[in-house]
Amino acid sequence: MSARPGEAKLPHLFKPGRIGRYAAPNLVKYGACCVSNYNTRDGFITPRELARTRVIAGTGCGIITNQGAYPDPKGEGKSYFRQVALYDDKFLPQFETIARYIHDAGAVAIQQILHAGRYGGIDLGYCVQPSVVPQTLPHFRPPREMSKDDIRRCIGEHVDAARRAIKAGFDGVEVTSFMGYLLASFNSKFTNQRSDEYGGTIENRGRFMRELIDAIKQALPEHPFIVRLNGAELMDQWGGNTEDECFELMRQAAGCGVDMISVTVGWQEAPESSIGRDVPPGYWNRLAIRAKQECPNTLIAYGNRLPDPVMANDCLGRGEFDYWEVCRPMLADPELVHKAAEDRLDEVRRCIGSLNCLSRVFRDLPYSCTMNPALGHEVEPEYAITPAAVKKKVLVIGAGPAGMEFATTAAKRGHDVTVIERGSRIGGNLLGYATHDLARPDDLLSVVRHYEVMAKKLGVKLQFNTEANPKFMRSVLHQYDVCVVAAGARVDLGAYAHVEGRERLVDALDVASGKAKAGARVVVLGGNKVGLVIAESLRKAGAEVALVESGKRIAEDVMPTFKWRHTSWVEELGIRTLTLTRLVRITPDAVVVADAKGAETTIPADTVIAAGPRRSNQELFAEFEWMVDELHGCGDALMPRGMDAAIHEGYRLGVRI
Amino acid sequence: MTTWQDVLAQHAHLFAEVQPGASIALAPGSPPRAQVKQVRDPVPMQLWLRGPDRMAVVDGEYRGLKSLVSDVLFLPEAGALETALAHEAPLSELKRELRDGRMLVMVMRSRSELRERGWSEFFEALGLPFQGTCR
Ligand SMILES: Cc1cc2nc3c(=O)[nH]c(=O)nc-3n(C[C@H](O)[C@H](O)[C@H](O)COP(=O)(O)OP(=O)(O)OC[C@H]3O[C@@H](n4cnc5c(N)ncnc54)[C@H](O)[C@@H]3O)c2cc1C
Ligand SMILES: Cc1cc2nc3c(=O)[nH]c(=O)nc-3n(C[C@H](O)[C@H](O)[C@H](O)COP(=O)(O)O)c2cc1C
């Protein structure tokens, strides 16, 4: 096949590679990002998973790592509710199918073995560890110490699982210690407090790993073996390994002849963010660079929070590591490598680091992706973008994420789509969110940019500064077959109708969009995601801010993995927070609130911002009912929620219409 | 001067569901992780113990993880409890200490046991997640 135009621009990424005796068509490794919770509770791979892995196989990566399977029949290694198992030949048929998909796509097939150790035993009342070191997060099971017999058996189970993977047709095997799993807990001086030959010195702590590597290499000498190891644990406060110790352990692994080390960052329990939206892309690259320097003769794979193929290409070019190992960026856009190869990087849907995927996995739900509404639904034809049987003229009201996701999806199917928008650009309330976001506005703005690019490429017509109302609708009567109301939501100022001084209220969405300005002393009513983002941003800019929430807690509508971020920002920034507190009245220079017992407090304020409750802009449904053949809605216009729901609903409507 | 007993009484609603006999042990040390040992020489600790009708603050001895019978272990840096108590909102300060590593937490029971023993409200108030967090 002749080189595609983008390959010359990213020559390092698209250079052929090699691992052991296997040739890889390029230097991209699909990281095991697939503990999906799509499988059966007893470890069998489902048709849903197979359909998903078929997409993974087609991503164009040179090496593809299949999701981590637990190796033991008891399930001590099992960390996720519907994790796949590989402790018996009865599981083989589906693994054979996956290996075939990967080979058909021309990639090297690696099966990962994931014994979760400290985070395992999900169906048991305990987990196993080198030593009894209690959990620091209540989510995980109380520990039991492994005896030497347990250790021997555990290594044997890893070897058996590895053999089985090869029998199924995989080319090689990987063992992960990502985020503190069993291997990591032996290596760490926090969790390994043994006094026998498996604990104490770093030489002893690394013994389990070395024996594991030796046993697998001896059993499968012809097949590549990869370990995932921490470059940094971020567990300093608990007395975990220092970075120097992490690299000493990498040298031990390299010394045992592993074919590749995949460098990861952080433990589940680490107080610091390692792959979230607040971590800038490329932040941890130094760990991969050091790994390469310390283990020059071992392949180094790396990619944590390095979502950009251009950056990755440059790193490869400088010899910083050998394979770009990507995970979430491929969830967000399985076409990423092909788009890069075809010089269509502007069309990529970027992973925005929202961690919706892992939030769901930790709630025992199948994972999904904010940016890729089809993820996990590959087995359902209803979610596929197929040519529309009847090409329609479609009018979309609102250029927020819901309207634009719908518009671009419908246009891909051949519909003729026009979007009308009251404002002057694409983005809706997402723009206001991005402007005030403290984590990484650029991630959110990338969503807007994506829609701008795709609307242009797909010929979606955009009409800005145009308000949809009955008069407008009458002016276009009979011109459209379908009308989709994606007009979002507004703050329900009517909810404050009884409040004295309500004329001083400012709408949070107006502050977000820049239409209204806040002063130096601000009270924000509503500790929800909109109120929080505004409060944090104003505080950061120097205003004195108080947050008043009628419920028990703030951030109740924020996704689980981001709640802690808001609560810590609120504390770090010194935002005064009053929960179980209601608004009583607004005076010319203050807000009077009352707690649950009715005790009143006066908070001086020059600006009072109403951030909730929000109310859907649904009036258009009633007004347009008799004006158009099909009338639909999506996003906040149906019910105020968030960006994820807006994107997913826009897509689902787009593939159906 | 405010005592921890006063603080627990002020926040009685957070402990309303806590079962009699359930307790939190607070064993100060510097650095806090120095206390993460199976067995150690006895050092003073504080227990927040649920009595028949309220939380009581009781003095005790910490002898390492192995002999600890409490549901939860707090490991404050030496002086951190006093700093929190001197603060106008001691629990908020405790929360800040948890967040910036001046105090560590270990749970000695499973999540469901902790729930059954009535700690959910207090944990929520401290921002201790019941979730694993891949951040
Ligand atoms: C400060 C702030 C913080 C936020 N934080 C988060 C968060 O942390 N997480 C999260 O998931 N979400 C958050 N959101 C919410 C998120 O931005 C919205 O849920 C999302 O934008 C909804 O998308 P949508 O397309 O349904 O509606 P919108 O984005 O509201 O878009 C609707 C569009 O319709 C247009 N429109 C309305 N009426 C008409 C009309 N009659 N004619 C023409 N055009 C019209 C509007 O101008 C707007 O552009 C936040 C929002 C703000 C403002
Ligand atoms: C949904 C999900 C599932 C994951 N499953 C695994 C896994 O099975 N084994 C593993 O070693 N890492 C797993 N990871 C971690 C990723 O491989 C990767 O190291 C991490 O997401 C950081 O890389 P990224 O920034 O490219 O996403 C998973 C990550 C996500 C988001």
Ligand code: SF4
């Ligand atoms: S859910 Fe968020 S973090 Fe996960 S892959 Fe999608 S965009 Fe990235």
